[in-house]
Amino acid sequence: MNRRLIVASALALSLSLLGAPVSVRAQSASGGPAPAAQAAPVTLKLTVTISRYQKDQKTGSLPFVLMVIPSDTNDKGGSSATIQMGAEVPLPAGKDGTFQYRSVGTQITANGRLLETGGYSIDLSVSDSQIMTEQPGQGLRPAFQSFTSRSRVLLRDGQSVQYTAASDKASGETARIDVMMNVVK
Secondary structure, three states, X not given: OHHHHHHHHHHHHHHHHHHOOXXXXXXXXXXXXXXXXXXXXXXXXXEEEEEEEEOOEEEEEEEEEEEEOOEOOOOOOOOOEEEEEEEEEEEEOOOOOOEEEEEEEEEEEEEEEEOOOOOEEEEEEEEEEEEOOOOOOOOOXXXXXXXXXXXXXXXXXXXXXXXXXXXXXXXXXXXXXXXXXXXXX
16 A cells, blocks of 8 residues: 555656646757747737817718737837828929829828837827818819828727827818727737
8 A cells, every 4th residue: 555655646746747847948059048939929900090070070080900010028020010092183283284293191100019018119100191172262272281290109909099189270170090909819
């Protein structure tokens, strides 16, 4: 009976050691310590929505989705994402019927970085331009509206924040930009 207890104890000890972490350091082929294993990179899905308001009435809303691979806490790795959507608008250039073209639309650039706290630092740059609705006294000359913003926001998975808001002096229109971040699983 004593022998069975010793065998059972030895078996239990062996099994517990197999499941326990081993504190032996891996070595590379050159004999030095192997580089630390890095966690698999994640992908962040950023939804940037540009909404326009005339006083408190929403007049439009455009969502843009970008996928960003953030850098680690040491600013290594990662990638930036850029999206551009727009058109070339012809403008009369002279009395001879020639035209010049002007770009209108939206360009968004984003970079992300993992924070030690587990959240993400998102650098966002938004540039948007459009043809304004007819303004009194403008005649056939088009007017263009544009804004540019560059800033950083701190977000966690599933969180959204109003990134910025700006009002146009000429039209009174307000543009609001919201950004939502989700970790793609």
